[in-house]
Amino acid sequence: MPDVEQTTRTFPFGAGAVEMAEDGSVRAVRHPSTGHSVLLVEDADGVEGMVHGPAHRWGKGFAVLDGLGHRFDAPAEVDWRADGVRVRHRLGPLVLTLTRTVDDSWTETHELHNPGGQPVRIGSFAVSTPWRDLYGSAADSLTRAVHAHLWTGGADAWVWAVPMNGADAGLGLVLTEGELWAYSVQSRDAHTSSNLRGHLYLHLTDHARSPHTLGGQPEPEVGPGQTLRLTWRCRWYADAEAFAADRSPALEAPVLSAEVGTPMELRVADGWTATPPSPVVADRPGLVHVDATRDGRRTRVVLHAHPPLRQLAERRASFLVERQRPLERGDSRRWAFVPYDHRSQLTVLDLAWSDWSDTRERVGSALLLQELRRRGWGEAAVLDEALAGYLRFVTEHVVTPDGTVRDDTDGRRRPRLYNFPWFARFLLDAGELDLAAAVMSTYYRSGGGRFLAFELGPVVRDVGAALRRHGRDAEADELDAHLVAQAATFLELGAELPGHEVNYEQSMVAPLLDLLLSVRRIAPDRVPDEALRERLRWLRAFAGDQPDVRLRSVPIRHWDGYWFGGDRLWGDVFPHYWSILSAGVMLDWPDGLLPEEETAALRRAGTEVLRANLTGFGEDGSATCAFVYPSCVNGAPAHRADPLANDQDWALVYALRHADRLG
Incomplete structure (x- = not known):
């Protein structure tokens, strides 16, 4: 009893x-x-x-x-x-x-x-x-x-x-x-x-x-x-x-996303009938809902067919240049990238709401153009003009000569540490090594050693490598020392990670692993293997293996629709583009730390995250910053794409960086 x-x-x-x-x-x-x-x-x-x-x-x-x-x-x-x-x-x-x-x-x-x-x-x-x-x-x-x-x-x-x-x-x-x-x-x-x-x-x-x-x-x-x-x-x-x-699904899809025209195989249990049948071959981009039925019961999986990556990225770049710049402005701020409302087909100029500003995460749009230019994709003259204009905008309104990255072009808000590595990356790839190095030095002077900024490890490594190529070894050594000390700080903290803009989230754990993996390349003895494996378990726990392209391997995030979207809707966002931080860790995970089959599964999961994020881009170059997945949030209908194109271009940046994984 x-x-x-x-x-x-x-x-x-x-x-x-x-x-x-x-x-x-x-x-x-x-x-x-x-x-x-x-x-x-x-x-x-x-x-x-x-x-x-x-x-x-x-x-x-x-x-x-x-x-x-x-x-x-x-x-x-x-x-x-x-x-x-x-x-x-x-x-x-x-x-x-x-x-x-x-x-x-x-x-x-x-x-x-x-x-x-x-x-x-x-x-x-x-x-x-x-x-x-x-x-x-x-x-x-x-x-x-x-x-x-x-x-x-x-x-x-x-x-x-x-x-x-x-x-x-x-x-x-x-x-x-x-x-x-x-x-x-x-x-x-x-x-x-x-x-x-x-x-x-x-x-x-x-x-x-x-x-x-x-x-x-x-x-x-x-x-x-x-x-x-x-x-x-x-x-x-x-x-x-x-x-x-312990589950016996009637319908399984080992691959949930593929380029248009590529067969996607299904596994159908005995006695069940799938519609459409296996293999599924989509002749146009978009979602494909596959049902299986038996004796009055029905189940479903959700697949996605996407355009060739080059076509998708080039059309997105054209949309950005043509539609998402405030060209009506009279100074170099006209070359910034800003959110775009697909309902009105107007740019969004609300500088008071920081997640709709012309700074911050919107730098990802410029990084996308740089990735295209590096590959020789897109119209070179158009991309060069856009990137030159954006560089003027950054040096005149965002990054000061001492390396401070403003959070807004009017200087009203305090600098935000997240922004520093992003703009250092843009400046480095634009050939502005002095300013990129100043940005990273200022980042650490401003308390960055206790902050898990995104892209931090690779940016520090690449800025340091560029400094060494120019004979500036002392500056490079100083940046490396900051990175190694930062790793030691966070290893000592263990589970007591300091809160960031959210108390705990996937985009704290993924940057933490990115930091530790970067330091492992510089000083292997400073990062214990088990510390990496433990934090990888934290990261992987954020995601499940649901048979929906928007969900499988994609970490939980449930606030971005409110902060970045036009509908200002709370609730689960699947996928949100910062899920690609997990993909970056998984795809860069070194051999030998896990059994071979676990490493292979990890890399498959990273690829699934990259492909999931392609659902946020339209064939015409349009985009959405958030898909709020639940049927309703607080009674309001959801399971829909937000009307704003905002900061989602980071997803394509990572897809291009790992294009070899996507086939």
């Missing part, structure tokens, strides 16, 4: 435990190793306790039935059993019965019964699964939080909740009966901001609110006297490989 307390009943779940409240909802799921709950904690300090309470507990939710909304919270009946609970809710015209049994496995069955005489149309049915996907701090994240990787592609739906350290056992949820076609997010706003992923709801369907999600949402009916059943099973698994081995 379970242990009974005044308000909580505890059921052993494998080596962990499930704690249920008096109303039958799940309050906590205790990890077998740490004892911490993998769910958000009620009455916790900070934003976690502010947003999470009984209304969002596991097992509660809502439905839209025949066009009317209903929520289920306090049940009409609660029936406790030795191994779990059964609760019953009156849900408009339906009766919802939830049966939860817990032992080595934890199984939940939702039954939607229609006792009436008319069919009931289900426009949405959602169940709360409030994973503790939260960045309280780096140390808290790595010891008490999980990344929740969700796949809601019909009959093969699943969730993998893995501790953020990537080392401890994870919780795997597998759908065994029925279908899940969407997930949505609640509790995201300016108060919760970037450090909380929100409450995640699993949907039988979300047709009523977001009918287009994942290529189209079903709208099932429950006939008079009929019952619709939805069952999933949860277990603890040692790692993602063990979880994958």
